Amino acid sequence: MVAQPLGVAQPSGVARQSGGARQSGGARQSALARQLAEIRDYAAKRNRMGNPEIAFFLAGPGFGAAAFAPHDFSRLPPDEVRRVYQELSEKFRAAVPVEMQTDDVESMGWRNRLFAALVGQQGEAVSEQILSGLSPEYFIRIE
Numbered sequence: 215m216v217a218q219p220l221g222v223a224q225p226s227g228v229a230r231q232s233g234g235a236r237q238s239g240g241a242r243q244s245a246l247a248r249q250l251a252e253i254r255d256y257a258a259k260r261n262r263m264g265n266p267e268i269a270f271f272l273a274g275p276g277f278g279a280a281a282f283a284p285h286d287f288s289r290l291p292p293d294e295v296r297r298v299y300q301e302l303s304e305k306f307r308a309a310v311p312v313e314m315q316t317d318d319v320e321s322m323g324w325r326n327r328l329f330a331a332l333v334g335q336q337g338e339a340v341s342e343q344i345l346s347g348l349s350p351e352y353f354i355r356i357e
Contacts, residue, residue, distance in 0.1 A: 270306065
């Protein structure tokens with residue numbers, strides 16, 4: 215899924231899709247509704263390790279699947295989808311430390327906190343069970 219992070223407002227006006235096609239405001243709203251529904255659906259699911267399929271990095275208990283659960287994005291009019299998106303964005307920004315709202319691979323602290331969150335082992339050795347679930351390409355990227 216390719217989506218704007220919740221903390222980033224989508225541009226207004228006409229946007230370009232891949233391939234150079236123009237996309238109207240209504241089509242963007244429809245895409246936003248689909249993306250929000252996908253986040254809602256996957257945030258409610260668990261992976262083989264029993265962890266949420268989608269978790270919001272360092273959000274804590276103030277923001278998560280429950281924020282998306284009550285919304286049927288496919289049935290909301292575009293202006294309501296946008297209002298809910300803005301509301302969720304504000305909740306996300308309030309729940310996540312500012313320095314962690316943007317991916318910063320140059321920051322050792324950010325990388326370390328992300329790695330610890332991904333493996334769920336703060337300060338412990340990484341288990342074979344976790345390592346076996348990572349593809350070699352992914353594991354190489356953790357520095």
